[in-house]
Amino acid sequence: MKKYAYIGSLGFIGVITTEFGVIGILPQIATHYGITIDKAGWLLSAFALAIAVTGPFMTLITSSYNRKTMMTIALALFVITGVVSFLSPPFWLLMLVRILPAFLQPVYIASALSVAINGADKSRENELMSIVFAGVAIAMVTTVPFATWLASLHNWQYSFLVQLIVSIIAVLAIYFGLPSMPVAEPKSFGSQLRILRDPVFIISALVNLCMVSGWFSTYSYFVDYLNKAKQMDDTMVSYMMFLFGIIGVGAMWVAGKLLNKHIAGTTMFFLSGTLIVPLLLHLAGVNLMANILVIGLWGFLYSPSFLNASTYMISAAPGALEFANSLSTSFGNLGVTIGTTAGGWMIAHYGVGYTPWLTFAFGLLTFALMGLRKLLLQRKVQFALQ
Template sequence: MKKSIYIMALGAFGIITTEFGIIGIMPAIAKHFGISIDTAGWLLSGFALTIALTGPFTVLLTSKINRKWMMSLVLFIFVLSNMLSAVAPSFTVLMIARILPAFLHPVFWAVATVAAAKQVEPKDAPKAVSVVLAGLSVATVLGVPLTTYVSELINWKASFWVSGVINLIAFAALSAFVPSMPVTEKQSVKSQLVILRKGQMWVNLVATMIMIAGIFATYSYLAEYLGKISSMNGKQISIMLLLFGTTGIAGNWVTGLALSKNVMLTTRFFLLSLIAVHVMAYLFGGLFVPMASIVGIWGFIHTGGFLIGQTRSTSEAPEAPELAASLMVSFGNAGVTLGTFLGGIIIAGFGIHQVIWISILLLLVSLALTFVVLSKRSAAAGETAVEQQPAEEAFIPEEECVLEV
């Protein structure tokens, strides 16, 4: 793998540390500003919702800018965001400081994943993308615990300074060592929007959203589950979460290799494996040793979901891969919000042990959607029609839906 791919992974590490590092310091922030914990929670959910709602638009608006300098700008904005957060005099200012970089968050992911894929042979593209996405896994293993530890050691403001330094290092490395990436084929917004007519891409995006919702319906409350069902104390839970993230790094790499061989088979095996591990967690959650083993397996499988969603979404839109990648980021964040919301409802109504079943249901729905394949024949006819007709008269017929046997 080229050096620039690893530098982009470092950038991903900084961005995710900024996004999710807030989780461990929210109680301290709530206490400092005298607000409730659910109000402080908007520092995370507001970030995710901003990404979900604006991602494709910001990617389109920045599609003609040199990709290296665009990524550098995003990282620089994240540096400023963390600095402003560290000195925020009020919760309102802190909220604004958090929301501003969220607008550009999808741009980095879309550009970095597509740029990584283009720097290797097509067959190795999933492996290259998995290196960039490994920045996400490492951030959950090291970044989030690091900011939490700094908050406890010094204060919550110091955590933002640490996140800022990480993004600053990534910004410097990317600016100094990554070659220029000019946009040689400048596409108009209209030409990129053509991919929105692709029915299979929408099927894949919806399947990805439901899959990630299924992942996060339980994962968002994993610490609570381990405490209440597995009777683990705080130290043991911390070790389990570290184990979960560490095995996830290896799982992300293995998923990249598998996707290079067969995307659909890997997707279905991933979903079936994740359903199986949820069932095991439900059956053996009350037993310490079996649950510790299950957590390790769970983490190994879990991380591949993001890479699978990324690969399936962009593969259907080679004409505008960055827009497709940004749509995946938006649908993925919508999935996080949906899964956390549904998991909370189940916990409130039926208890933490039963939250497993909403994850299983969502994952089964996502698995079923992998068998929905839209015929390419009518789409190909439509593309021919576009070439033969003036743009304003061109018409792409609807794709017919068939079930894959």
């Protein structure tokens, strides 16, 4: 039901604010700790890598537990992270507490999606999932730019204060808004692991990985890119993050509707941004109005990327929804790690202005993988008819 989807979306806002809220304060953190921007980027990369490595395993071992309980515990860890991070601990401790909630983030997402579509008609599942994933875009338009703006007025610790407050609200909403949801018939590990032998699913996972890697090779350094390559000050950057996010909310709604009609076509449409946006950013130069228009388009085509990647991947594993969801989260976050690391390498060697060309290269690779999946599906159909 929609109420549960909206509660799941609220929790997702807390998750995304914690994971990606750091993007807007990486330059300040680098200055505070006396480290380079690419090293500060590991606050994002390490978080995502922990999800990628442990996500499927954690989802499997918690698959028989009450979904409300797991969602509450997962977000409680985000609260702990917010408290410690706000106290500006040594960098090693900041890194450690950043990683802590990552172990249960895929569990939260898989549980929230499962709760949202519980009992719903098959035809409405993608729409309800899009409501949950809308938390990503909403965070981008509200909490993430607000945290960046607040940090620009005071200091970077205030960004973590915003993350803490959002996480507390989300925990309360889940605790009081959701009924107890025990798992009636947990699926066996074997039935879920079977999807790992399907070449179509593996290719779908690689599509997810490359798509997210492409977007995050530039987006992870959004503030640094706009500061240096587009010559915008911190206040203008916070406005651009707001614009980016508010357009993304509408994009998420559009994507949810389109995915109900054609999953592959919708994915390709939004993926086209990995090719179009880098070219337009290059042509825009430092012209403010041109860059505002391109950033708006960037927000529209980027924002549904996790929803598109997840839906595209899950469509190859209809019999193992929660495990496929956790794998989608893991591959997506591995993409965040790869993209952020590749972007950091590009910045260290050539400068932040070249990061969009990484997005372009990953985009080309993703389109090639989608073509390969289509070919495999055609062969599977032909084999089945023989």
